[in-house]
Amino acid sequence: VPESDNDDNNSNDNKSEDEVLLIELNTDWQKKYFGKSKCALFPRTSEEVSEILRYCHENHIAVCPQGGNTGLVGGAVPVFDEVILSLKRMNSVLSIDDITGVCVCEAGVVLEELDDALMRRGMCVPLDLGAKGKCQIGGNVSTNAGGLRLVKYGSLRGTVLGLEVVLADGTVLSSLLRENRKDNTGYDLKQLFIGAEGTLGIVTKVAILASRAPEARIVTIFACDTFRKVVHLMVEVKKRLAENLSAVEFFDHESLKLTVDTLPGAKDPFPYADDLKTNIQFYVAVETTVNEKAMESRLRANVLNFARSVCVLAEDGRKSRGKFVSILQKKFRGDEAERNKPNLAQRFVISENEKHANELWNLRERISVALKYAGAVYKYDVSLPTIKMYELVERMRERFAERRMDDKVKVLGYGHLGDGNLHLNISRKEGPCKDTLAMIEPFVYEYVTEHKGSVSAEHGLGAMKVQELWRGKDAEEVRLMQRVKNMFDPRGILNPHKMIPSSSPPLPSKL
């Protein structure tokens, strides 16, 4: 019988501490999902993971794998009393190859710690997300996390080279842990575990292709008046800053307002914009990097040049001096110069140094943190055709306005513009409310499906969206998934009630 960590200490002094820990492990990051597990295990080796699973398999005991527990769809906490199998003690970086950039580590390494280890060798993880201080590389792999720099690094499906996985019956599949950049021998089974949310096996080791860490970065924020311009600005950015581009994100004015109001230190990057009667509705955050510090000034010149060429007001919007210059320029600039410009943005601001870059970047990165402190929040993470992406946010606002519920909720749109990935968030200061939820679901899912989007671009399905798997998929496809699940986990002990529904599709509802 595997020992629970909580049983390790039998002294009463520690009991309450253990209980606190157990409550923590049963509660998800958003404090929305609560499990009732009485047993959490913290194995240190793949063999220990294997021992646990073998026992659970033999005895039909359900297991919930847990990484950093930052998942947003209730996947990392038990639904009932599943055994919590935490990877947090398997946190060694095993090897880093300076020549190839291949890094092998245990699944429980916290993303930021892995990044730090690589940084010391001039490299970085090809993945970055707001939860990096807590999420684990094994959790990232298990959710196929996208994050902020997909534009630069591509998907984990390309950069994860190998995995060690422990199957439901305790078999350790160690030959999947390859370190070759290329390997076309047989089916690439590791792909099944990428994004499987712990339903097919426990990821215990990861081989990943690190990137060279940039030595300098410049963050630019553009202010736009329409979403159509936001999209065309993105296209221009991808075209003209391509070689140095690492991220193209966007957020709307509602998101900025909430961040500025909620987080101490967060400042509106365009404080004088209103004076100019510009109608700023959207912000596009562009991150560019160079590998060599020596090239920074050249990059700065490029970015500035680009920004000027797409912007109505051709100077940095941050300097207060610029306020009057802008007004004057606007009045006196020749018509012709104006006509040749695409005028995609109203204003822009370019980071002056790393501290300023962080400040600007945080306006995008910390929206989800601001939301957490601003009351109850309903989070949706969807893919949509880029040009139509923001219509969903507008439709949502209309729905609330029609029912005169719009004074109670804030509807925010932001996300990974460069990847066609919208984060739709409905924030309700006064806490959760059934009527609000009923206004959102299933509307959001139906809308997205109708527009051939994805109801989960990057967060996965977890417990939250398990029934949404059917949307936009042939029944045959879902059935194949069920057969894959059954092949790897015939007793259904791995993260039950998550991701793969055991039943048939629900009856269709009308939009």
Next chain:
Amino acid sequence: VPESDNDDNNSNDNKSEDEVLLIELNTDWQKKYFGKSKCALFPRTSEEVSEILRYCHENHIAVCPQGGNTGLVGGAVPVFDEVILSLKRMNSVLSIDDITGVCVCEAGVVLEELDDALMRRGMCVPLDLGAKGKCQIGGNVSTNAGGLRLVKYGSLRGTVLGLEVVLADGTVLSSLLRENRKDNTGYDLKQLFIGAEGTLGIVTKVAILASRAPEARIVTIFACDTFRKVVHLMVEVKKRLAENLSAVEFFDHESLKLTVDTLPGAKDPFPYADDLKTNIQFYVAVETTVNEKAMESRLRANVLNFARSVCVLAEDGRKSRGKFVSILQKKFRGDEAERNKPNLAQRFVISENEKHANELWNLRERISVALKYAGAVYKYDVSLPTIKMYELVERMRERFAERRMDDKVKVLGYGHLGDGNLHLNISRKEGPCKDTLAMIEPFVYEYVTEHKGSVSAEHGLGAMKVQELWRGKDAEEVRLMQRVKNMFDPRGILNPHKMIPSSSPPLPSKL
């Protein structure tokens, strides 16, 4: 009963033409593998593919899917008399999205034609390989082709967004054809078909993320004296030219000699190198690009600057004038400048224009074509730890020398340096020979397995290496593959005798 194209015409005039066609379809690119199929079908729609498979499934008739038939492991021709299902009439480009870069097309589109269609919109396929004039995107996906620009574009596993697949029993899985950059809803089943070599289903449509086409490129060839320097040069290139890098390839002197001797027009890029008593053994071909023509001169300056900083002789090796300047420089240059250089390369040459770039690039790209005309060739495509990659070529030469067989064969090493992917080729002018083969196999496979490499980095296993699947893999992993195969194709009608062995592992042999 589906009609064979060959039966369409019953007039005798056409008979012999049909027979010629059938022989062609039964013969692989290398003219090493010969099938005996009497029936080839050329469906035009997914429904027709479905109709064929349904019939074949019901009647236990084996099918060999065929794309451009450029595969190098005998995968695209029948082993016996399988029905040849050619995709070549399914060659429409269906849509290109200018905003997202997502392109949807039928599987039978020839890679170069797809690239041309994208080029007209300023985009390109994120894949390039020597066979582009003949291979099809469906074949590329089915072999998970790597090609020359993996360094820039990453693997197809990241850029293929969706597939339409017809399963063995005729089911058309159309919901796998997604066009979203990101989609984390359920298992990513399409990954199973990427690289499945036609053993799990027929790929009928592909959605792929196109890249922006660069407007200018510069090719540089470096000449090095040791392989250690080749590798360190690659590391420097990746570090210092990162933003513009699209390929880092290498070839050895033996490869260059064979190309120059075999292909009209191919010229040694360093014709005066011998006079300088440099000991050039290796060439590193670096391709860099910029998205905007206007940036070309800046890129040129960067590349030149880089090349000078790593090179013993600090000027372009192509100009004949340089010969004496070099000698003088070598004699009179201050010791200090010399000491601060890594001296990774002996000489370099930078392309002066697009024509020159092509000329230089062809020295690498056309080695496989030169080999085809130079007699019989034994081709191996392996992954190895980069620093040790070339040892295999040297060991191979030693083996032939030990048996005094080295005057009959040429052992060539070249490949995708940036990806740790070696193409080992043994060329024998006088034609194939059993003793030669016995010197190579299983030695190569054993060597690669022992060094934790991959016995097929990109070409796949096909009929040629089906038994090598066991190498370096736990029996459990192979058994899972067999179960996947069985799940998708329970009657084993799809490309039998390829990739997945039906039997148990062969007895181990000693190195």
